[in-house]
Amino acid sequence: MSVRDVVFPPGRQDLYERNRYSPAVRSNGLLFVSGQVGSRPDGSPEPELEAQVRLAFQNLNAILSAAGCTFDDVIDVTVFIVDPESKFERIWSVVGEFWGGAPHPTVTAVGVTWLYGFDFEIKVIARAA
Numbered sequence: 801m802s803v804r805d806v807v808f809p810p811g812r813q814d815l816y817e818r819n820r821y822s823p824a825v826r827s828n829g830l831l832f833v834s835g836q837v838g839s840r841p842d843g844s845p846e847p848e849l850e851a852q853v854r855l856a857f858q859n860l861n862a863i864l865s866a867a868g869c870t871f872d873d874v875i876d877v878t879v880f881i882v883d884p885e886s887k888f889e890r891i892w893s894v895v896g897e898f899w900g901g902a903p904h905p906t907v908t909a910v911g912v913t914w915l916y917g918f919d920f921e922i923k924v925i926a927r928a929a
Contacts, residue, residue, distance in 0.1 A: 807831065809862035811841070819843075824863045826928045831867050835880065835923040836860040837915065845917045849887060850894050853920050857898040860922055868929030871898060874905045880921040884911040891920055 807824040808816065816823050824833040836859040838852030839845060846852040864870055881887055888909075905924070915921050 807863060807867040809859070809866045812859075812862070824867060826867065829928050830875075831864070831869060831873075831926040831928040833860065833863055833924045833926065835878075835921040836863070837918040837921045839918070845919075849890055849919055852918065853891050853894040854897070856918075856920055856922055857894075860924065861898070864924075864926060867926075869926050871900055873926040873929070874924045875927060876925040877905050877907045878923050879907065879909050880912045880915060881909060882912055882915055882919045884909065887919060 804822060805826040806822040807826065809823060812823070821834055823836075824831055826832075836856050837845070838855035839859065840855070846855045861871065864873065879891075881891060
């Protein structure tokens with residue numbers, strides 16, 4: 801069995817070890833990033849929606865950076881939104897701050913009923929550096 805090539809962002813390894821998952825794994829030229837939420841350093845949710853989305857992107861970008869990537873390397877995005885009917889427009893207004901220009905990655909948005917106290921989660925697949 802081969803060992804996973806795991807990428808950890810600086811300063812958050814304890815959080816991932818406590819919750820028993822890898823933030824990202826490199827495989828065959830791709831980087832698979834676990835879902836990122838707007839969690840504070842202690843793992844608790846950022847309460848304000850727009851700030852939570854910004855923090856989720858900051859957490860995502862920390863992982864991408866640790867892997868030598870940027871959001872421009874992202875190929876595929878999946879977002880999970882609690883109550884998307886009432887929150888989608890507010891969330892999508894923040895996404896543009898981080899998204900960059902065209903061509904954009906593929907996107908799948910999924911409405912969910914529960915995200916462990918969070919309202920937004922983003923997971924991506926990127927070209928590995």
